[in-house]
Amino acid sequence: MRTAEIKRRFLAHFEANGHTVVPSLPLPFDDPNLLFVVAGMAQFVPYFTGQQTPPYTRATSVQKCIRTPDIDEVGKTTRHATFFQMNGNFSFGDYFKEGAIKLAWELSTKSQAEGGFGLDGDRIWPTVYVDDDEAVDIWHRVIGIPHERIVRRGKEDNTWDMGIPGPAGPCSELFYDRGPEYGPEGGPAVDEDRFMEYWNLVFMQYERGQATGPHKGDYDILGDLPNKNIDTGMGLERIASILQGVDNLYEIDETRPVLDRAAELTGRQYGAKSGHAASQSHPDDVRLRVVADHVRSGLMLISDGVVPSNEGRGYVLRRILRRAIRAMRLLGYEDPTLPELLPVARDCMAPSYPEVASDFGRISTYAYAEEDAFRHTLRAGTTILDTAVAETRQAGGTTLSGDKAFQLHDTYGFPIELTLEMAADAGLSVDEDGFRRLMREQQERAQKDAKAKKQGLADTSVWRSVLERGESRFTGYQEVMRESTVRALVGADGVLDAAGEGDEVELVLDATPFYAEGGGQQPDLGRITINAAGHEAELEVIDVQAPVPGVIAHKVKIVRGEVRPGDAALALVDVGRRASVSRSHSATHLLHAALRRTLGEQAAQAGSLNAPGRLRFDFHNPAAVAPSVLADVEDEINEVLLHDLEVHAFVTNQEEAKRLGAIAMFGEKYGERVRIVEIGDYSRELCGGTHVARSSVIGMVKLLSESSIGSGVRRVEALVGLDAFRYLAREHVLVQQLAGDFKAQPEQLPERIAATLDRLRAAEKELERLRAAAVLASAGTLADGAAQVGTVRLVAAEAPGGVGGNDLRALALDVRARLPHGDPAVVLLASPGEKGVNFVAAVNEAGQSAGLAAGDVVKAFAPALGARGGGKADLAQGAGGDAAKLSDAFAAVRAHLAERG
Ligand code: ATP
Ligand code: MG
Numbered sequence: 001m002r003t004a005e006i007k008r009r010f011l012a013h014f015e016a017n018g019h020t021v022v023p024s025l026p027l028p029f030d031d032p033n034l035l036f037v038v039a040g041m042a043q044f045v046p047y048f049t050g051q052q053t054p055p056y057t058r059a060t061s062v063q064k065c066i067r068t069p070d071i072d073e074v075g076k077t078t079r080h081a082t083f084f085q086m087n088g089n090f091s092f093g094d095y096f097k098e099g100a101i102k103l104a105w106e107l108s109t110k111s112q113a114e115g116g117f118g119l120d121g122d123r124i125w126p127t128v129y130v131d132d133d134e135a136v137d138i139w140h141r142v143i144g145i146p147h148e149r150i151v152r153r154g155k156e157d158n159t160w161d162m163g164i165p166g167p168a169g170p171c172s173e174l175f176y177d178r179g180p181e182y183g184p185e186g187g188p189a190v191d192e193d194r195f196m197e198y199w200n201l202v203f204m205q206y207e208r209g210q211a212t213g214p215h216k217g218d219y220d221i222l223g224d225l226p227n228k229n230i231d232t233g234m235g236l237e238r239i240a241s242i243l244q245g246v247d248n249l250y251e252i253d254e255t256r257p258v259l260d261r262a263a264e265l266t267g268r269q270y271g272a273k274s275g276h277a278a279s280q281s282h283p284d285d286v287r288l289r290v291v292a293d294h295v296r297s298g299l300m301l302i303s304d305g306v307v308p309s310n311e312g313r314g315y316v317l318r319r320i321l322r323r324a325i326r327a328m329r330l331l332g333y334e335d336p337t338l339p340e341l342l343p344v345a346r347d348c349m350a351p352s353y354p355e356v357a358s359d360f361g362r363i364s365t366y367a368y369a370e371e372d373a374f375r376h377t378l379r380a381g382t383t384i385l386d387t388a389v390a391e392t393r394q395a396g397g398t399t400l401s402g403d404k405a406f407q408l409h410d411t412y413g414f415p416i417e418l419t420l421e422m423a424a425d426a427g428l429s430v431d432e433d434g435f436r437r438l439m440r441e442q443q444e445r446a447q448k449d450a451k452a453k454k455q456g457l458a459d460t461s462v463w464r465s466v467l468e469r470g471e472s473r474f475t476g477y478q479e480v481m482r483e484s485t486v487r488a489l490v491g492a493d494g495v496l497d498a499a500g501e502g503d504e505v506e507l508v509l510d511a512t513p514f515y516a517e518g519g520g521q522q523p524d525l526g527r528i529t530i531n532a533a534g535h536e537a538e539l540e541v542i543d544v545q546a547p548v549p550g551v552i553a554h555k556v557k558i559v560r561g562e563v564r565p566g567d568a569a570l571a572l573v574d575v576g577r578r579a580s581v582s583r584s585h586s587a588t589h590l591l592h593a594a595l596r597r598t599l600g601e602q603a604a605q606a607g608s609l610n611a612p613g614r615l616r617f618d619f620h621n622p623a624a625v626a627p628s629v630l631a632d633v634e635d636e637i638n639e640v641l642l643h644d645l646e647v648h649a650f651v652t653n654q655e656e657a658k659r660l661g662a663i664a665m666f667g668e669k670y671g672e673r674v675r676i677v678e679i680g681d682y683s684r685e686l687c688g689g690t691h692v693a694r695s696s697v698i699g700m701v702k703l704l705s706e707s708s709i710g711s712g713v714r715r716v717e718a719l720v721g722l723d724a725f726r727y728l729a730r731e732h733v734l735v736q737q738l739a740g741d742f743k744a745q746p747e748q749l750p751e752r753i754a755a756t757l758d759r760l761r762a763a764e765k766e767l768e769r770l771r772a773a774a775v776l777a778s779a780g781t782l783a784d785g786a787a788q789v790g791t792v793r794l795v796a797a798e799a800p801g802g803v804g805g806n807d808l809r810a811l812a813l814d815v816r817a818r819l820p821h822g823d824p825a826v827v828l829l830a831s832p833g834e835k836g837v838n839f840v841a842a843v844n845e846a847g848q849s850a851g852l853a854a855g856d857v858v859k860a861f862a863p864a865l866g867a868r869g870g871g872k873a874d875l876a877q878g879a880g881g882d883a884a885k886l887s888d889a890f891a892a893v894r895a896h897l898a899e900r901g
Contacts, residue, residue: 001112003240003254004351007062009115010087010234013107014060019089022061026713027083027304028313035313036066040088041202041231047092048167048204048229051549053672057094062087062236064300068316071323075289078182078193078241078248078278082320083297085236093227097172100201100230101126101138104174108199117243123177125187125195127151129158129170135203139172151187155217160202160231165461167225168208174199176242181276193278198242199234210461247276250289254348259292261344266331287327291341294324298338299345302363303356305709308370321367322374326415338371339364355712358623362708381412383868385419389426398427402434409435410442462494463547466508471550476513476524476690477649480573484509486530486565490553498564506553507539507563513573514554516546520608521585521689526574528556530567537561578690580612580721583698586647586679586691587720588615590640591701592663593683594633595619595716604663606713610689613723621714625706630716634703644696645680649687652676662686700724772807775800776814782829783818789897792847793825796890803831805838805877812840813875824850828857828893830865832883837865840877848873852900860896864889 011021022043029037037043040063046052063086073080089103108124110116126145128135130152139145161168175188175195183194205228209220237249244252250259263270266288273282298321301313308318321338328337342364350357388404400423408414416435423430466488475482489496490506499505507528517523523544530537543555588608595603599621607618625633652660657674663685677687679695692698702724709715719727735746742752778800786793795815799808812827819825824847830839841857854876858869862878865885869878881889 001117001240001243003236003252006117006240006243007085007087007236007352009117010107010236011060011062012115014058014089014103017058017103019058019060020056022059024061024063024085027064027066027301028306035068035316037063038065038067039063039231040065040086040233041090044090044092044231045162048231050227054092057092059090059092060088061090064304066297066301066316071320074293075250075286076278076281079196079235079238081237081249081293081297083293083300084249087234087236087239089230089232091230093229096205096228096230097135097203098138098142100203100232101135101143101172104199104201104232104234105143108174117239119176119242121145125149125151125175125177126172127153127158127175127188128172130154132158132170132172132203135170135172149187151189153189156215159217160204161208161219165209165219165222166207167204167229168219168221169203169205171200171202173197173201178242182247183277183279196238196242197235198238200232202231202233204229204231248278248289250292254352255292255296255345257348258295258341258344259288261341262288262291262328262331262333262337265337265340266328266333268331284331287331290327291324291331294320294327295338295341296345296349298324298367299342299349299356299363300353302366303353303359307366308373318370321370323415325371325374326418330417336368336371336375338367342367355622359708377412378414381408381414382422384408384412385414385422386426389423389428392428393426398429400428400430402431402436402438405430405432405435406438409439460548462490463551463553465495466490467548467550470510472508472552473511474513474515474552475511476515476573476578479513480575480578482511482513482571484511484569484571486563486567486569488565489563498562499558500562501558501560503558504542505556505558507556508551508553509569509571512552512554512571514541514544514552514571515573515578515690516544516552518546519687519689520588521610522581522612524573524578524581526577527572528554529570529572530561530563531570532564532567535562535564535567537563537567539563577612579692581610582690582692584610584613584615584720585687585689586695587637587698587701587718588617589677589679589683589685589687589691590637590695590698591615591617591633591703591716591718592619592685593679594636594640596663598629598633598636599625613721614717614719616715616717618709618713618715620712622712624708625714625716627706630703630706634701637701640679640682641695641698641701643680644694645682646694647691648678649691650676657686660684702727772810775803775807775811779811779814779818782811782815782827786819786825789894790900791824791850792852792897792900793819793823794828794894794897795819795826796828796893797830798886799829799831801831802833803838805840805879808838808840809875809877812842816842816844819844822846824852826852826854826857826893826897828861828890830861830886830889832886836880837867837883837886838877838879839865839867839869840875841871842875843873845874850900852897857893857896861889861893864892 015021025037025043027036029035029042040061041048042063044059047054065086066083070080071082074082091099108117108119109121112118126139128150136150139150140147158171159168160171175197177195183191188195205225207222207225209222212218212220237252240252241249246252259270268284268288270285270288274280274285298317301317306313306317308314308321325337346356346360356363385408388400392400405416405419408419409416420430469487472487486507487510488508489499496505514526515521515524526541528539528541530539537558538560539556540559541554541556545553547553588610592605603619603621605619609616651673653672654674657676660676661684662676674686675688676684677691678684699721702719704717704719706714706716738749739746742749744752782795782797785797786795799811808829808831812829815827816825821844825844826847827842828839830837839861841854843852843854843857853873855871855873858871858876858878862869865881867878867881869876871877
């Protein structure tokens with residue numbers, strides 16, 4: 001069964017059982033602790049933690065995932081990919097253990113003819129948490145699995161939590177016995193390749209507390225969750241490897257063609273030297289699997305908007321692509337490899353992800369450029385390694401230091417295996433322990449960083465305690481100024497009794513007109529003044545957030561005075577900023593409505609930013625929006641502004657909102673009571689933001705750009721109000737200026753500029769030709785300056801600076817032709833340039849007969865310069881080094897010839 005069909009059946013099974021099908025998030029994930037989505041539950045976290053109310057009680061998805069920790073497992077086990085797809089079903093306070101187990105069992109074992117996967121139920125081994133008698137009972141009594149095949153395991157294997165206080169619980173995993181050829185008997189506890197985990201069912205039933213120790217499961221259980229949830233994950237590739245009867249997930253239909261092409265290019269016969277079990281794999285086969293996996297992961301990552309770089313997500317992508325290229329080199333293939341393999345990966349993935357084909361131009365540009373860069377790095381790193389090897393030898397050592405190996409790794413991206421191998425070629429060993437120590441130190445630094453970030457982000461317990469004192473009421477729809485009372489002050493270490501001048505703290509009021517950042521709308525800024533018995537204070541509001549629902553936290557800087565809980569406060573919103581942000585927000589609704597009318601319903605919002613004077617709007621669309629279409633959208637919006645539509649907001653229930661056809665955004669939280677914002681009859685959305693009163697107040701909307709930010713997600717940026725007008729006015733001045741400079745009417749400018757550029761290009765070409773001619777013209781003078789070294793005529797001279805390799809070669813050959821043919825002659829020309837010296841040596845036939853070789857001349861010349869080069873007997877060349885050492889280098893050549901002659 002093809003992978004795409006497995007995916008379809010999975011979603012169909014759960015849809016038929018009342019689940020809403022939800023699309024995958026893109027791979028990049030908006031959380032400083034996690035670079036990528038690692039599980040299907042990622043997009044449902046706010047529902048599990050109770051921060052948001054889910055719009056449904058059952059959902060199902062096939063989520064794209066990347067797990068970087070698994071990178072070192074790839075190819076060595078049968079079941080770890082870097083990119084994989086996780087099929088999941090989720091219940092939010094609806095069915096629990098029995099429902100989840102039954103649904104999983106039914107799909108696993110229902111015959112293929114009836115739409116199931118047709119697995120043999122006698123080969124399925126469930127594991128459960130050691131104390132979870134309830135789950136054991138369901139597996140045994142309801143499903144009918146004998147006790148011998150139900151395995152109880154400890155916390156490490158069978159509990160789940162998010163690593164921080166919040167929901168947690170036991171899990172139950174389904175393992176499939178692939179048969180004796182894959183490993184020993186005894187169940188999952190004995191061999192996880194033969195007994196392969198394909199589905200994990202998580203039963204979220206507790207609220208866990210702070211960590212109490214270093215191990216997984218070291219925490220107190222605070223109590224039962226009010227709503228018990230289900231979160232499951234079935235590895236699509238793993239079930240595919242079972243259903244396709246292949247040994248591992250690299251051999252399924254979505255990766256095998258890449259593997260085969262890699263085998264063909266490298267001339268290897270995949271699988272010829274390996275057994276079925278992963279432990280019996282030949283290293284070449286492991287490498288081919290790495291190639292197949294990594295090329296696909298690279299494709300999917302770039303498709304979702306990641307580009308290679310030296311940090312964060314980009315670095316993971318870079319590492320994955322370079323590992324693939326490196327594996328191909330170790331298999332003996334040295335030519336550019338991605339142009340051969342990436343199109344194969346594309347063809348494998350396009351049936352499920354059409355964007356990898358439609359966007360392949362962009363994807364391949366990044367991938368191929370990365371391979372070029374790596375090839376360059378390999379060359380540069382090789383020079384460093386050669387120098388280090390020479391230094392080590394000179395010092396009489398036989399071991400390359402861990403420092404050097406680490407530098408090669410860290411700066412040049414040299415994998416340690418590459419350093420080991422190349423050092424071995426030169427007869428040296430490498431201080432691997434030293435290298436690993438440095439690597440460890442670096443990792444520890446990185447982990448500390450990550451931990452520090454995590455704590456800043458995740459600990460919401462202090463906010464929950466503030467919330468217990470009551471919700472803070474938002475009054476900013478009706479007013480921008482309010483008298484209120486300070487309810488709490490929060491600092492870095494928790495709740496405070498007071499704060500003084502110069503402090504930056506979070507302040508919570510009973511009621512506030514300040515809008516907390518949310519729904520894409522930027523927060524209100526402004527001032528709060530405190531006037532209490534005995535003290536006063538002046539506070540500047542620099543940010544407003546809702547750290548948990550029901551709490552509005554003003555980040556304030558205390559400009560003057562002192563503040564305490566219970567103080568009377570006057571909150572004053574910066575009205576200009578509020579008005580400007582509201583204009584952007586209303587404009588965003590109009591843009592959304594206009595895009596939907598023009599492009600169709602699929603152009604739904606994926607994200608937005610409403611800031612003073614500008615907006616950003618992300619929406620779903622399979623392809624770029626043509627400039628002419630965008631122009632129409634822009635025109636329509638500006639026309640709607642002029643209709644001076646009334647903006648009307650009201651609160652109603654979900655039912656009524658649906659009936660009115662209000663647009664709801666997936667990922668936003670909606671309770672039973674929802675707020676609707678209407679702009680005349682033109683737009684109607686669920687929205688908690690602030691808006692203008694009438695559309696004409698927006699003034700003007702100018703769309704600036706449209707671009708891709710991930711697979712099928714486009715971004716439009718726009719200016720609003722006065723900022724839009726000023727932008728256009730500036731452009732107008734610019735065009736006037738250009739028209740003046742070119743002495744043309746504005747409409748004639750494009751033509752004029754194109755013509756000028758053409759002339760410029762022609763002039764540059766001509767200049768280049770003249771320069772080359774001038775260089776060649778110096779041949780006569782150079783030949784006249786020949787010196788006699790023993791029996792050899794030698795022209796060793798500096799040519800004009802900045803002459804490229806081709807011109808220099810032509811010049812050297814011309815000079816050689818001008819020297820008497822009967823006598824041995826050597827020409828050596830060097831041209832200093834910005835990136836070092838270019839040099840060429842040529843030896844005539846008489847010279848070659850006398851045993852001279854251009855390659856040897858270059859070998860005598862280059863080291864003295866600090867450069868590299870080589871070639872044949874008649875012609876050789878090289879580049880690099882330091883022009884200041886030219887005279888030494890020429891002297892080295894004269895010495896070389898004197899010795900020969
Ligand atoms: P394992 O112990 O085999 O690494 P896991 O415990 O890390 O698996 P979960 O976190 O429970 O896996 O993920 C749920 C499901 O996702 C697994 O049952 C498996 O089918 C799949 N899965 C997990 N990691 C990978 C991976 N690297 N490649 C492919 N599928 C995976
Ligand atoms: Mg794992």
